[in-house]
Amino acid sequence: xxxxxGQGQDSQGQDPGPGPARLVGxxxxxxxxxxxxxxxxxxxxxxxxxxxxEAGIGKTALLEWTAGRAAEAGFTVLRAVGSEAERExxxxxxHQVLWPLLEQVRDLPPHQRDxxxxxxxxxxxxxxxxxxxxxxxxxxxAAAARSRPLLLLVDDLHWVxxxxxxxxxxxxxxIAALPVVIVSASRPEDSTVEAWSMHPxxxxxxxxxxxxxxxxxxxxxxxxxxxxxxxxxxxxxxLALVELPRQLRRGQxxxxxxxxxxxxxxxxxxxxxxxxxxxxxxxAERVLLLAALAGPGAAEGSAAWLRAVGEDVESVLESxxxxxxxxxxxxxxxxxRHPLVRRAVISRASGARQRxxxxxxxxxxxxxxxxxxxxxxxxALLPDDDLxxxxxxxxxxxxxxxxxxxxALLLDRSAALTADPADRARRLTWAAVAAARGGxxxxxxxxxxxxxxxxxxxxxxxxxxxxxxxxxxxxxxEFESSVELLPGTIEALSRPGAEGxxxxxxxxxxxxxxxxxxxxxxxxxxxxxxxxxxVSPLARLCHRAWSDPARTAHGVPGLLTALLDGxxxxxxxxxxxxxxxxxxxxxxxxxxxxxRFAGQxxxxxxxxxxxxxxxxxxxxxxxxxxxxCLHEAEAAEELGYHCNALxxxxxxxxxxxxxxxxxxxxEADRRIRPVAERAGMRFVTDQLDHxxxxxxxxxxxxxxxxxxxxxxxRPGELPAALPWxxxxxxxxxxxxxxxxxxxxxxxxxxxxxxxxxxxxxxHHAFLLAAAEAIAADDRHAAALFEAACAVPGARRWVFTFAxxxxxxxxxxxxxxxxxADALLGEARxxxxxxxxxxxxxxxxxxxxxxxxxxxxxxxxxxxxxxxxQEVRIARLAATGLGPAEIGERLGTGPQAAEAGLAKALxxxxxxxxxxxxxxxxxxxxxxxxxxxxxx
Numbered sequence: 001x002x003x004x005x006g007q008g009q010d011s012q013g014q015d016p017g018p019g020p021a022r023l024v025g026x027x028x029x030x031x032x033x034x035x036x037x038x039x040x041x042x043x044x045x046x047x048x049x050x051x052x053x054e055a056g057i058g059k060t061a062l063l064e065w066t067a068g069r070a071a072e073a074g075f076t077v078l079r080a081v082g083s084e085a086e087r088e089x090x091x092x093x094x095h096q097v098l099w100p101l102l103e104q105v106r107d108l109p110p111h112q113r114d115x116x117x118x119x120x121x122x123x124x125x126x127x128x129x130x131x132x133x134x135x136x137x138x139x140x141x142a143a144a145a146r147s148r149p150l151l152l153l154v155d156d157l158h159w160v161x162x163x164x165x166x167x168x169x170x171x172x173x174x175i176a177a178l179p180v181v182i183v184s185a186s187r188p189e190d191s192t193v194e195a196w197s198m199h200p201x202x203x204x205x206x207x208x209x210x211x212x213x214x215x216x217x218x219x220x221x222x223x224x225x226x227x228x229x230x231x232x233x234x235x236x237x238x239l240a241l242v243e244l245p246r247q248l249r250r251g252q253x254x255x256x257x258x259x260x261x262x263x264x265x266x267x268x269x270x271x272x273x274x275x276x277x278x279x280x281x282x283x284a285e286r287v288l289l290l291a292a293l294a295g296p297g298a299a300e301g302s303a304a305w306l307r308a309v310g311e312d313v314e315s316v317l318e319s320x321x322x323x324x325x326x327x328x329x330x331x332x333x334x335x336x337r338h339p340l341v342r343r344a345v346i347s348r349a350s351g352a353r354q355r356x357x358x359x360x361x362x363x364x365x366x367x368x369x370x371x372x373x374x375x376x377x378x379x380a381l382l383p384d385d386d387l388x389x390x391x392x393x394x395x396x397x398x399x400x401x402x403x404x405x406x407x408a409l410l411l412d413r414s415a416a417l418t419a420d421p422a423d424r425a426r427r428l429t430w431a432a433v434a435a436a437r438g439g440x441x442x443x444x445x446x447x448x449x450x451x452x453x454x455x456x457x458x459x460x461x462x463x464x465x466x467x468x469x470x471x472x473x474x475x476x477x478e479f480e481s482s483v484e485l486l487p488g489t490i491e492a493l494s495r496p497g498a499e500g501x502x503x504x505x506x507x508x509x510x511x512x513x514x515x516x517x518x519x520x521x522x523x524x525x526x527x528x529x530x531x532x533x534x535v536s537p538l539a540r541l542c543h544r545a546w547s548d549p550a551r552t553a554h555g556v557p558g559l560l561t562a563l564l565d566g567x568x569x570x571x572x573x574x575x576x577x578x579x580x581x582x583x584x585x586x587x588x589x590x591x592x593x594x595x596r597f598a599g600q601x602x603x604x605x606x607x608x609x610x611x612x613x614x615x616x617x618x619x620x621x622x623x624x625x626x627x628x629c630l631h632e633a634e635a636a637e638e639l640g641y642h643c644n645a646l647x648x649x650x651x652x653x654x655x656x657x658x659x660x661x662x663x664x665x666x667e668a669d670r671r672i673r674p675v676a677e678r679a680g681m682r683f684v685t686d687q688l689d690h691x692x693x694x695x696x697x698x699x700x701x702x703x704x705x706x707x708x709x710x711x712x713x714r715p716g717e718l719p720a721a722l723p724w725x726x727x728x729x730x731x732x733x734x735x736x737x738x739x740x741x742x743x744x745x746x747x748x749x750x751x752x753x754x755x756x757x758x759x760x761x762x763h764h765a766f767l768l769a770a771a772e773a774i775a776a777d778d779r780h781a782a783a784l785f786e787a788a789c790a791v792p793g794a795r796r797w798v799f800t801f802a803x804x805x806x807x808x809x810x811x812x813x814x815x816x817x818x819x820a821d822a823l824l825g826e827a828r829x830x831x832x833x834x835x836x837x838x839x840x841x842x843x844x845x846x847x848x849x850x851x852x853x854x855x856x857x858x859x860x861x862x863x864x865x866x867x868x869q870e871v872r873i874a875r876l877a878a879t880g881l882g883p884a885e886i887g888e889r890l891g892t893g894p895q896a897a898e899a900g901l902a903k904a905l906x907x908x909x910x911x912x913x914x915x916x917x918x919x920x921x922x923x924x925x926x927x928x929x930x931x932x933x934x935x
Contacts, residue, residue: 023065024217024238025210026058032064032201040149041073046175048182050157053203056239060184062203063153066183066456070151075181076100076144077151082159088374090398090405091119091133091625093164097152098137101144107142112136128712132171133163141180149179157186162405162438166606177253189246205236214238219245222253277325277348284319285345288326293378336524355379373410383419391417392427395434405438429460432467436604437475441640444482445471462489462508464521469511477643477679482515487527496532503575509539510577517546518683520721533608538563545585550718550725554759557588580608585723586761589616607644608634611651618654619763621798623834626655646675650684656810657691658799660698660838665691682721688710690728697731698838703869711737716747718755725758726764730800733771734807740867745775766791770804781811802830806843864906874904876893878916 019124021026029051036047051059067077080096086168098105098120105116115136116124134915141150147814154160181251186203215222222230222245223455236238245253276286320326326336334343346354355378361373373387373394381388391414396408411431418424432447446473448464456464465485472478486508492498493505509531516524525547532540541563545556560582583589589612610632617625629652636644649672656664669688675685693708709732718725729752736745749771758765769788776784785808795801805827812820866874874887889895905912908919 023058023061024060024214025206026065026203028199029062029203030065033062033183034069036183037066037149037151040179040181041075043179046178046180046182048172048175049184050200051183051185052200053185054188054237056237057203057205058238059203060155061156061238063183063185064153067153070149070181074148075151076148077153079153080155080160080164082154082156082161087159087161088409089161089371090163090403090406091161091167093160094133094137094167095120095164097154098140101140104144106138107134108139112139116140130394134167134174136169138171138174138178141175142178145179147801150181152180152182154182157184163403195351195795202230206241207236208343211236211238215241215245218242219253226253226801229901241267277323277344279317279821280323280325283321284316284323285349286353286357287316287334288320288345289349289353290361291326291336293354293357293375302745316527343579345631355381361522374413377410377413377417384417385419386415388417388423388427395430396502399434399437403438404434404436405440408435408438408440408443421454421889425451425454425457425464426460429456429464429467432737433463433470436467436470439442439606439639439641441471441475445475445640459499462492462499462504465489466501466504466508466511469508472641473511473514474641477514477646477675477681479519479521479679479681480888482512483523483527483705484519486515486524490527490531494531505534506536506539506575506578506613509535510542510581513539513543513546513581513785517649517723519680520682523682536573542582542585545582546723548720549585549723549760550720550755550757553586553761554756556582556586557651557761560588576605577608579597580612584612584615587616587619587726587763588761589613607632607641611644611647614651615654618651618658620796620798621657621830622835623655623799624701626652632882642675646672646681650676650687653688653691659836660695662695662699665695683724686722687724687727690731693735694731697735697738698836700838700842700872702735702867704741705731706735706741715744716751718751718757726760726767729757730767730771730774730803733775734803737774739869742777745771748774762791762793763797766794766797767800769794770800773804774807778811778815781808798830799834799836802827802834803839805830806839808844866904870900870904870907873900874916874920877901877904877913878920880913 033049036049038044042048053059053063067079070077078097078100080093082093086092096114102120102122103123105113105120108116112121112135115132119136133597141152144150151172157165157168160168168182168184171180175182185203189283194925200808208231211225211234215227215230215234216243226248230241230244233344234244278286280288320334323810326334349357357373358379358687362372364374366371373390376387377391391410395407398410408431411434413425415424415431418427426732428447428451435441436444437449444467448467451464452468465664466489468704469482469485472481489508490505490512493500493508509528511522512524513528515521520828528543528547532543541556541559544552546553560579564579580589589861607624610628614625614629614632617628619625631647631651633645633648636642636648649668653665653668653672656668663886669692673685673688676688689708691713693705693712696702696705696708709728712728713719713722713732715732715736718729722728733745733748736742736748749768752768757768766788767789769784773781773784773788785804788804789801805823809820809823809827812823824843828840831837831840831843873886882900883901884894886901887894901913910916910919
């Protein structure tokens with residue numbers, strides 16, 4: 001369904017007609033678009049480009065240019081245009097794009113065919129979630145692209161419905177392997193599209209020279225003074241350069257008659273359209289208003305509207321054509337020249353005229369058409385309890401199918417049409433919760449504040465408390481209200497016969513569990529334990545996974561899979577959160593779980609899925625995806641989900657620590673820690689401490705690492721207050737071994753074995769096996785290394801597996817085994833692919849040199865082993881540094897450096913620092929080593 005929006009002469013100055021038109025001053029943008037098309041055409045893969053700029057800046061012209069270029073290259077061109085009036089209609093934007101491919105839908109597998117036919121309205125029933133539709137749409141595009149490359153053009157993306165936005169976002173991230181190009185255009189203030197466009201192409205104002213060229217191209221022969229004034233007033237806006245001269249008389253253009261004192265620009269440009277609207281007949285204005293409020297997808301009724309206003313069809317069409325504002329095409333669709341025309345039409349109309357138009361639009365739709373309800377509500381002026389009730393029911397239907405963002409709009413309207421204050425508070429509360437789940441958390445915060453100004457009906461109090469907690473946790477990053485309000489909420493919902501609010505007890509229990517895990521608050525854990533018997537098996541399993549994993553999380557992945565198999569497709573968001581959070585406790589957010597909940601298109605669930613995905617990327621060694629964390633953080637900030645933003649940055653810090661990027665880690669810490677500490681989020685602050693320890697290990701500061709890690713968990717203990725105890729488990733064992741504390745390492749391994757850590761999850765099992773191999777003596781090391789490698793799925797934990805190879809390879813190298821080089825070479829390649837340079841460096845060097853950085857090597861035959869810190873002190877002293885300078889470099893202080901130097905001299909059997917270099921060289925200990933800078 002190709003929209004007529006923007007057809008004819010474009011604001012950028014192109015002439016209509018086949019093929020790509022000439023654009024002025026857009027070489028950078030057209031080069032980027034050409035590159036995307038060429039890549040798709042020649043097999044280089046797909047690309048997604050977002051054109052971002054103010055209204056009238058030339059985005060539509062670039063889209064038309066791209067369409068012409070693609071048509072010449074043999075592309076199939078698909079189009080959609082966003083509409084303010086259709087933002088409430090789920091998948092309306094996707095409908096425009098995919099409608100030309102409808103015949104090919106039948107060639108898809110049955111499940112994908114059903115999904116798309118429901119979403120496109122071909123088959124009756126409710127459409128599925130956005131990501132499920134996204135997967136089916138991707139399959140359809142892949143099938144269509146087998147014969148010809150595809151170009152998808154989406155104009156006015158800022159007005160596309162949120163369900164379609166979710167699908168377009170899904171496609172943006174997954175077309176790299178297909179000959180598909182997506183080019184979208186949006187306003188710069190639109191935060192929704194920024195959430196999934198990594199590098200938008202800015203379409204800015206033209207330079208003075210470019211603006212002059214465009215003005216001369218479109219309006220040749222202007223007087224110099226007139227041209228100078230127009231260039232000054234237009235400020236490089238292409239639409240103003242094209243449109244403003246059209247409003248001038250011939251004498252003004254030639255400089256004979258003085259120009260008006262003020263020429264419209266920006267918002268004034270909208271008034272320019274309003275002036276042109278003033279010249280229309282009353283009937284033509286009414287038709288334009290109907291078209292503007294109905295949206296492009298509903299313009300098939302244009303002829304009917306003409307008849308409805310009681311005017312001659314031909315005269316109205318003539319008036320519209322003469323205005324240059326809009327025209328009726330051969331298919332009977334009324335198209336506007338530019339989005340500003342639609343806005344000008346609506347802004348010019350009084351409230352009474354808009355209500356009249358909405359009433360007429362509603363009367364032209366069948367009773368079961370969801371658009372009729374929207375128009376009815378827009379036409380209403382006074383409270384209408386019947387209409388409010390129907391809007392509320394429609395909103396609840398949308399909530400049940402996952403359309404929370406659209407539901408919030410309907411519930412808001414329902415409240416506005418409600419006379420009774422108590423009923424209004426009830427409907428506003430429902431709207432607040434739907435808005436939060438739908439990605440409109442700032443709106444939720446405003447609604448919660450508004451509701452709180454008056455009395456909250458007792459029957460809605462649990463839902464209101466939940467909304468307050470939602471805002472505090474997600475928006476304000478505060479958890480005190482969780483402990484204050486949720487126990488009473490859970491108690492009220494647990495009473496016999498209490499209103500369930502669509503499974504609110506589960507969601508409240510989950511929110512309290514979040515607060516408990518994030519803060520460690522004992523009050524929250526006590527309430528959770530008290531009501532554990534009154535919630536679902538899934539909620540109980542989630543509590544079990546997090547409350548004390550070393551003693552309670554055994555077998556959770558298998559139980560989770562069994563519960564997942566028993567759930568139907570009508571999951572509420574709360575169930576999705578519980579499943580995802582349970583899986584996160586045991587690093588098991590894989591397979592069926594990921595596929596199941598990728599289909600939830602409300603931001604609340606998509607945000608949870610995204611967090612699971614970036615953390616999984618870290619664990620599985622997909623470290624090239626680290627930038628996604630920051631991208632998601634920025635998107636979350638834009639939407640007001642500040643807690644999500646904090647957690648995405650927290651996950652990004654994992655990649656920094658793994659790579660040994662201490663400067664980046666410190667910078668991340670400075671941004672994350674103050675917010676986390678203010679909120680009491682030990683979940684974040686403790687993990688930051690762990691990440692600093694991991695970075696210390698990367699750079700060979702083993703004593704530092706051991707001190708940091710043993711402060712989190714004492715060797716031989718697996719504390720309940722550290723529900724993610726398995727993550728630093730191996731690091732503590734390795735740090736203990738490197739610093740010569742093998743007994744401590746063995747005690748920690750024994751604690752893990754006694755806790756049956758290997759029965760919690762595959763990741764836990766591998767970490768325990770790897771720790772056993774690293775802590776083992778030389779007699780058992782080889783067998784335990786082989787056992788660790790044999791743990792099912794061991795290689796999927798890429799970074800940890802490479803560290804195991806490194807530790808065992810260094811041990812073999814120290815013994816002169818020929819297998820060492822192959823093992824270390826493989827580990828080094830992995831570290832290099834991950835960008836973990838300090839770890840890769842540890843794999844290199846002559847026999848013994850890399851091992852020296854881990855400590856525990858002997859200085860010579862019969863001598864006692866040097867610790868890692870002693871090796872570092874000795875090597876610095878060999879360069880001529882004294883104890884004070886060494887202490888400053890290592891951050892230990894001069895006394896500790898002097899004591900360490902004395903021990904190193906004694907173990908190496910040399911008299912003083914001048915003899916250190918030969919002794920270290922003879923022992924194979926003098927090689928490149930990362931030396932920390934002074935603190």
